Amino acid sequence: MTALWYSGSVQDCGEAKVYIETTIIGYLAARPSRDLIVAAHQQLTREWWDRHRPRFDILVSQLVLEEAAKGDQQAVRLRLHVARALPVLRVTEEATGLSRQLTRRRTIPTSAATDALHIAIATVHRMDYLMTWNCRHLANAEIQSAISVLCDSLGYASPRICTPEELMGG
DSSP: OOOEEOOSOGGGOSSOEEEEOHHHHHHHHSOOOSSHHHHHHHHHHHHIIIIIGGGSEEEEEHHHHHHHTSSOHHHHHHHHHHHTTSEEEOOOHHHHHHHHHHHHTTSSOGGGHHHHHHHHHHHHTTOSEEEOSOTTTTSOHHHHHHHHHHHHHTTOOOOEEEOGGGGSOO
């Protein structure tokens, strides 16, 4: 299965657009964990995927495909099977530039430059949500405020960064 490059106008989609970061793909494709917290995250991710995903336009990026392709080959096959079935956003120069601003201004640590690029891709492609289980640098209330302020100052509207649990509806 090959990647489907998203060629439509993202802003014209009728449904809310969700950029799925690599941790979501990883949790969907992983064997059940013995770690209780990880197992709970896996279960919530699968529940969201099965019950709530149809309400949204789901997209990944080339960066997600690259990250999903690393590691154990059996796990890689499972992750790529999920990820390649979704439309793929390009990593543009605009996204790379915004990513550099996020790290240069210390909104995101330079050690987490890949996380900054996920934010930038979702932002420049006008995603409504960025879904992740990375709560250290992404789904983090303190960092989200700083991301929003920086993006606003540069003329962008940052996506709402959330976990699957936060996007299960009312």
